[in-house]
Amino acid sequence: MTDSIQLPTLPRGKFPRIHNAEWQVVNRPFSPEEIKQVLFDMAPSKAPGPDDFNVGFYQQTWQIVGDSVTAFAKDFFENGILPAGSNDTVITLIPKVPNPETVKKLPTIDLCNVSYKVLTKAMAFRLKEISQKLVGPFQASFVPGRQISDNILVYQEVLNSIRMRKGSSGWMVWKIGFEKAYDRLSWDFIRDTLEDIGFNHIWIRNILNYISSPRFSVAWNVEHSNWFTPGRGIRQGDPISPLLFVLYDVVLSGEASELQAETMLRCLDAFCDSSGDPLKSSMFFSSMLEKVRNRLSGWRSKSLSLAGRHVLAQSVISTIPFYTMQTTLVPRGVIQSIERLIRSFLWGANEGERRCNLVNWNTVTRCKSNGGLGIQKLEEMNTAFLAKLGWRLIIEEDSLWAKVFRSKYSISSAPLHCHGGPRGICPMLGKEFSRVFPFFKQWEAFHNLLPEGILDMLATTFIVTENNLPDQLVWKNETSGHFTATSAYGLAPNDPDAADKAAWENIWKLRVPNRIRTFLWLMKHDRAMTNANRAKRGFTLNDNCWVCPTVVEDIEHVLRRCPKAEASLVTSSPRVHI
Secondary structure, eight states, X not given: OOOOOOOOOOOSOOSOOOOHHHHHXXXXXXXXXXXHHHHHTSOTTSOOOTTOXXXXXXXXXXXXXXXXXXXXXXXXXXXXXXXXXXXXXXXXXXXSSSSOOSGGGXXXXXXXXXXXXXXXXXXXXXXXXXXXXXXXXXXXXXXTTOOTHHHHHHHHHHHHHHHHOOXXXXXXXXXXXXXXXXXXXXXXXXXHHHHHXXXXXHHHHHHHHHHHSOEEEEXXXXXXXXXXXXXXXXXXXXXXXXXXXXXXXXXXXXXXXXXXXXXXXXXXXXXXXXXXXXXXXXXXXXXXXXXXXXXXXXXXXXXXXXXXXXXXIIIIITTXXXXXXXXXXXXXXXXXXXXXXXXXXXXXXXXXXXXXXXXXXXXXXXXXXXXXXXXXXXXXXHHHHHHHHHHHHHHOTTSHHHHHHHHHHTXXXXXXXXXXXXXXXXXXXXXXXXXXXTTOOOGGGGGGTSOHHHHHXXXXXXXXXXXXXXXXXXXXXXXXXXXXXXXXXXXXXXXXXXXXXXXXXXXXXXSSOHHHHHHHHHHHTTOSOOXXXXXXXXXXXXXXXXXXXXXXXXHHIIIIISHHHHXXXXXXXXXXXX
């Protein structure tokens, strides 16, 4: 499995110049403190590699193994040689769909030894210091200070401008995807890229040694295949792989003409020949509703308790639309359909099946301290995400997406005051931003509200004593001063009942299984299906207790007053006085 084809190289000299002072920081020796910090920054319970030692083992036994790990790292950084077996990797296949029939439906996770990951994570952390300068502004993923959603915002605005463009000539955009990009990346291409950037021979040697020296084994049905060696590609799960891959993504745009299309194709051919990666020729779109339905199809709601369904609804199903909501105002009809699916699952019904919702949805979506289950309302969460986008538009003035918005919509210094007409996302941002920040006005607005003498006193008052300290916006609902969608969502009306807040909090603080806390939550709302509640809902004509035919069966009777309940309480807790 070796790559013996000599691939052509792309033109050199296209990367930004890194200054000597920056190279001195990158090339300085790795200290024992850095190695320890890198190890302790890892999650302790991540899956181990072939040696079966996870991160938690090294963290708990650092006093014993610390010197050996540090010596192992120092020897590699100085000599570029990895001991046999330290770079072995187990490939785990994760099904993408139920009952996969082809290998393409089985994405892989590469499980590396922790001792090896310490090396690459230390190098990746060091490279982050120059990655923002090396990676152009058009690439947002895997770069500190940037978000992958930034490019989505730019693409949406480009497509909006193309759609609204008038004239005889149009424009086109190609978003290029690469098939099995990690697996196909040529090592010669990586070497050429690193040399073009200006890395010294030690960095190039070390990077090429650890990406070209592994042995792989595929884990399948609790067994491992024979070991084999690769001839190209980088590994999923390797801390430095994203930084190598991020130098290599492509987006092309130009006038929609035959000449431009031919030029783009020549660029792509040259890039693919150099990197060794073919293009994807297929495109697909999967709606949020389908994602929710697909996730629900693998769960049997009727075999789960209410507590189990609550956990899945809150942590899995309701978060599926969040990624799209960060950049798009989702139509209300879509949100209602998703919430309908969540409600049905929560109360044990399949799609299209009618089941009794014991507690009102508005109550369920309150925070737990206000009597709810903490499941977030999607429409309010969408507003919070877009308000965060508005906040970032004010704060991140130098980012590419913010420059595009400010230029396209002629945004003035006033927060989110747009002049670009009703089309596009910016007017919508202003509307959603104002829902979260109804108080956000210009300073000049005080001139119409306060007497001149008070304004003069405010103008001469020093808020801080430091000299030359610039003004900045801070978010008062977070101690860090940074805006978060979660804190913005918390500003939505929650209809709190102050008298009961302590009681609700005490229920969720109990150190008992979650199903018991959920049961107590249901009891306090008086929504258990006693005969009294069943009669209210028209499910029965008799609201009396089956044991006590003359007494109404309500929550109080079922849990305390019924002779059967009293006997159970006395038997289980003799000190309890009814």
